[in-house]
Amino acid sequence: MDNESVLITGGAGYLGNVLSRDLLDRGHKVTCLDNLMYSQGQSIFPLVSNPNYNFVYGDVRDDRILKTLLKKSDVIIPLAAIVGAPACDLNPESTAINFEAIRSLDRLRSPNQKVVCPISNSGYGTKTGADLCTEETPMDPISLYGRTKVDAEKVLLDSDKDAVTLRLATVFGISPRMRRDLLINDFVYQALTAGCIKLYESNFRRNFLHISDASRAFMHSMDHFEYMKNEPYNVGIDSGNMSKLELAEKVKKKIPNFSVYTSEEGTDPDKRNYIVLNEKIRRAGFEANITVEEGIDELIKGYNILLRNNPHTNL
Ligand SMILES: NC(=O)c1ccc[n+]([C@@H]2O[C@H](COP(=O)([O-])OP(=O)(O)OC[C@H]3O[C@@H](n4cnc5c(N)ncnc54)[C@H](O)[C@@H]3O)[C@@H](O)[C@H]2O)c1
Structure with missing residues (x-):
């Protein structure tokens, strides 16, 4: 499993930077496809000296690029998106990417490729504060961002190909591509x-997850894909x-x-x-700490x- 080739779309982002580093440390080959929309190219400089790291500049909606990269990938982690409610509200048309990128990926990938996709647990929407959200709680997103992520999750979970979706809590911690808005x-x-x-x-009330724990959750899902596949998992620290x-x-x-x-x-x-309760992923052997x-x-x-x-x- 250690030598699996991993394609990370949006891999030059906040999460993608840390996840790429951790995957490379474990001996994986990592290909990052990113359009560097925040001019954050320098954030991935520490990764480029690793011969197992490959960067491809491009748009995730370009089917030609995606098809070529998919051919060489065992695992796909689709992070490319317009992230967060304020960013989505600023330019609502641009958010189509959040859903369309996942739909094209699902169309183009082969059934034996593992997909581990982050979904925001903001999909649970407005609650009273007393509600305990498990994966059974109906999704009821209140923001455009939340809606695009819930729609993307549905594409993957309704697909006849396999995927794990991770409903991440709001992430915190340092990354070379810093997000101060979290x-x-x-x-x-x-x-x-x-x-x-x-x-x-x-x-x-909100719930939170450290960026290194988020990265570990992706790797855990890759390692335990057969057990975890075709299910959503909340990921946060209790x-x-x-x-x-x-x-x-x-x-x-x-x-x-x-x-x-x-x-x-x-x-x-x-x-x-x-x-948000994290019991299901704990039963799958993962705990944020x-x-x-x-x-x-x-x-x-x-x-x-x-x-x-x-x-x-x-x-
Ligand atoms: N950070 C969190 O708290 C959190 C929580 C839940 C889910 N997520 C999800 O994790 C993923 C990554 O989030 P992040 O916090 O790293 O955000 P980010 O904005 O730092 O990363 C997104 C990356 O996607 C790239 N990108 C955007 N549009 C692209 C396109 N058309 N083609 C190619 N690349 C493109 C950007 O350049 C950026 O590097 C997103 O899907 C997000 O919804 C994040």
């Missing part, structure tokens, strides 16, 4: 720069189900001069409020380096 990454950045934050609907206020307080414990204000007047455009506290420490270290480098940086 909730924990953002709170720590705000604490270090603005020194304060105003929370709307501060009691709304202790990472918490409200925005609880999260901000955890950040404050590490950065004491961080002032946290709550407001009853405004609303958060992101209405997600739920607790990097805590939110450990992630906050890592982010403080990482941001402090970047801020020293350029105090006006817009990460």
